[in-house]
Amino acid sequence: MLHTINKSPFEKDSLKTCLRYAEKGSSVLFIEDAVYACTKGTIFEKQISDNHANISFYVLGPDLEARGLDNSNLTNNIEIIDYKGFVKLVADNEKTQNWL
Amino acid sequence: MKFGVLINEGPYQHQASDTAYKFIEAAIEEGHEIFRVFFYHDGVNNGTRLATPPQDDRHIPNRWTELAEKHDLDLVLCVAAAQRRGMVDEDEMKRNSKDANNIAGKFRISGLGQLIEAGIQADRMITFGD
Numbered sequence: 001m002l003h004t005i006n007k008s009p010f011e012k013d014s015l016k017t018c019l020r021y022a023e024k025g026s027s028v029l030f031i032e033d034a035v036y037a038c039t040k041g042t043i044f045e046k047q048i049s050d051n052h053a054n055i056s057f058y059v060l061g062p063d064l065e066a067r068g069l070d071n072s073n074l075t076n077n078i079e080i081i082d083y084k085g086f087v088k089l090v091a092d093n094e095k096t097q098n099w100l
Numbered sequence: 101m102k103f104g105v106l107i108n109e110g111p112y113q114h115q116a117s118d119t120a121y122k123f124i125e126a127a128i129e130e131g132h133e134i135f136r137v138f139f140y141h142d143g144v145n146n147g148t149r150l151a152t153p154p155q156d157d158r159h160i161p162n163r164w165t166e167l168a169e170k171h172d173l174d175l176v177l178c179v180a181a182a183q184r185r186g187m188v189d190e191d192e193m194k195r196n197s198k199d200a201n202n203i204a205g206k207f208r209i210s211g212l213g214q215l216i217e218a219g220i221q222a223d224r225m226i227t228f229g230d
Contacts, residue, residue, distance in 0.1 A: 004226075006115075032115045062122070063115075083126035090224050091101050091132070098227040100108075 002093035006032040006100065009044045014099040019047060021097075022055055029081075029089055030059040035067055038078050045075045060086060102135045103127050104222030106215065108229030110145035111160035112153070116228040117146055121163060123226070128171055135222040136174045137164075138215045139207075143229075144177040144187045149204035161204045168206035175207045176214045 003022055009015040015037050018028060030037055037044050038059045048057055057078040064070065064080065071080065081089070090096050105124060109116035124134055139146050151161045168175050177187055183196070189203040203209065219225050 006119075006228075031119060063119075083122045084130055086123060087127045087130050087132065090103070090226055096224065096226050098229070100227065100229045 001026045002089050002096045003028045004096065004098045005030055005034040005037070006098075008033040008036040009042075010036065015044060015047070018097075018099050019053075019055075022053060024053045025055070026053075027056045027058065027089060027093060029086065030057070030078075031063055031086075032060075033067075035059050035064045035069060038064070038075050039069060039073050040075055048075050049077060051077065058085070058089065101224060102133045102222045104135050104218035104225040105137045106218075106225065106227045106229075107137065107139050107143040107146065108141045108227065110142035111151070113142070114230050116230060117143070117160060118158075120228040121160075121167070123228070124173075125167065134171070134173050136176060136214065136218040138176050138178070138218055139181075140178045140215065141181055141229075142185070144182045144185055147175065147177045147182075147187055147204050147207035148202050150202050164207070165205040173206070177203070177207055177209045178215070179209050179211050182209050 003018045005014045005018055007014045058081050059078050061080045061082050105120055107117055107120045111117050146161055146164055148161055153159055164175060188198055188201040189209050190201055192209055193201040
């Protein structure tokens, strides 16, 4: 299953809620302001890097760039994808949950 | 694969409509079919033909119309949401005795059943909103 998050974790609890519900082996994609969750050195870094549930983390590259962020600011084990990658994730997962 | 898309936010106030546009563009490029784009809540404001954004900015309503013309997309505004926000087509203008209509090309106004149908017919349903 694919989960998308579009809010900064500093603004809303979507990331926390999502990780509570996400089953083992699911995918989480950060879009829009949620890309701030991927930055190094924040209190959310541990939640992503610990990754007990073996979740695949992705971030939408264009949204990262629009906010002046890139690979060098990123927490480990997050893959940068483009819109085609976004489409592929939706197609590859039978269900998508958009945490709004 | 068939995609259904739900957009809940208006243009220029939230990224949802832009993200949805880019997603749909990429999906078409990848050979997928867009079964329907349903605009709900403030999302109906994407369908006005009276918007005049600054020339150096993207024209969100026109961009939808152009994409729909190119790929024959079904762009549907929720009728209840549209009525509340003054989004009117020819039929609604007559039905509610209004003196004008403002719907952009390739958009149509219909009911929530169209969203449910998209959920049933499409292989994937994705929501963009706040």
